[in-house]
Amino acid sequence: MRFEPVAPVRAYERVVEQIEQAVVSGALKPGERLPSERELMTQFGVGRSTIREALRVLQAAEMIRSRPGDPRGPEVLAASPAALHRSMHRLARADHVGLAELLQFRMILDGSAHLLAAELRTEDDLTGLDAALESMREGVSRGYAEFSRADVAFHEVIARISRNPLLVVSEEVVRGVVLELIEDKLEHASNRTSLMRAWLAHHAEVLDAIRAADGGGAAHLAKQALYDNYAEYVPAGQRPLLTPLLQS
Amino acid sequence: MRFEPVAPVRAYERVVEQIEQAVVSGALKPGERLPSERELMTQFGVGRSTIREALRVLQAAEMIRSRPGDPRGPEVLAASPAALHRSMHRLARADHVGLAELLQFRMILDGSAHLLAAELRTEDDLTGLDAALESMREGVSRGYAEFSRADVAFHEVIARISRNPLLVVSEEVVRGVVLELIEDKLEHASNRTSLMRAWLAHHAEVLDAIRAADGGGAAHLAKQALYDNYAEYVPAGQRPLLTPLLQS
């Protein structure tokens, strides 16, 4: 017989627990309102600071939102990937996670997203991709910022077609962190126009593979493109981490 | 010229921002201590309730931990996947992320981890895997709980060999969430011994592929095993989401 160590349970944790339970059980649906802090304080039988700390925790988890002056009370929010985004972002910026690991992870996610997109795409999806590619083409002549935004939009369409929110969020986060790490180096790139043309050509190729429902081909193109574009920023000693992904 | 809507910035948010910045920039390393609440209150020039709400937010993000009575003050924690786990768990229990998406994501992660492991494994890694497999073999006769723990250990070794913390953490989190979702169904499985034997055989097969440095083979085996074991719990209509991943 072993005994478990007991942790003291704070009052605000009990409050969080009860409210969270009400939300995940569906007793409180998104859009509904919590009682005001002063009302909660009498219902739970604790002081207002305790209630407020509990609400802060729930607010940090994107479960509720409170606005000063609103007599209807704090609002229950729908589940959103924002909290996932934040915690993954924090983890990715921590130590032991360098550009090599991020790029490796992104190759995995991007490759899989392209594979799924090629297999699952509908006709509507294809027209959406056509439109995204078209605005990239326009973006070439309208400056790097515009082009970059169109590029992001293209990737988002791909991720959406794969119909997996986890994939979408993870890829978005990793892409953001990668760009943060190398944006200063990208700034100095002199031949940005030719880079944009190369990117455009690559996306056209990917779109062809997706249209042909060639999942393996699309995945390989995506991973190869990431490698070609970013591997130069990875320390040479770590590049062997990336090459195995290019084979499949 | 467009103007952005401005959101009122709360005092506690500024406090969170500054402390978080100090942590991610490395000015405050894990194990170090923050000043006491009363000291922070004078440094930031705000009241204690504001400081406490900020600390609650940071604590909910697993960045700090405070114990009453400790004169050294709140402790800065190392980056941990706990927050990621919580937010992914919450998202998984919400709509739009069901078992199908989780399993799909896990097939991607697990497959990639096995691929990388097969390509990057050293001799030491192989002996580690042999040991893990051996304790699984022992676990068969020592009950499901023991076997399950050895199974988890095996997966952790695989993930570690792939040398990518993001992959390790993501896989761990997704595996945990998947198990939570179906653990009640697994409880009732009558033929657990034969299930364990099948799992064991599969792991031996995977280990052979890794030993042979056959990345594609190991990845395919891993994904196929996940599909074989868990697809029955996925609604039939969503199973086509999983099959494309088995082809590569």
Place this chain on the structure above:
DNA sequence: ACAAGTACACTGGTCTGACCAGTAGCCTGC
């Protein structure tokens, strides 16, 4: 009758001050 404007009751955000139980380290007494 209706629109515009105003008053009010209430919201969340913040501060102050207080009390409590508990801890870590010092400091005594042996």
Place this chain on the structure above:
DNA sequence: GCAGGCTACTGGTCAGACCAGTGTACTTGT
């Protein structure tokens, strides 16, 4: 040298207060 108590702190909680802001209901002007 060491066991035991002492003390100055810690975080957890509560109570009460003030403020700027909001939504609503009511009043007012037309």
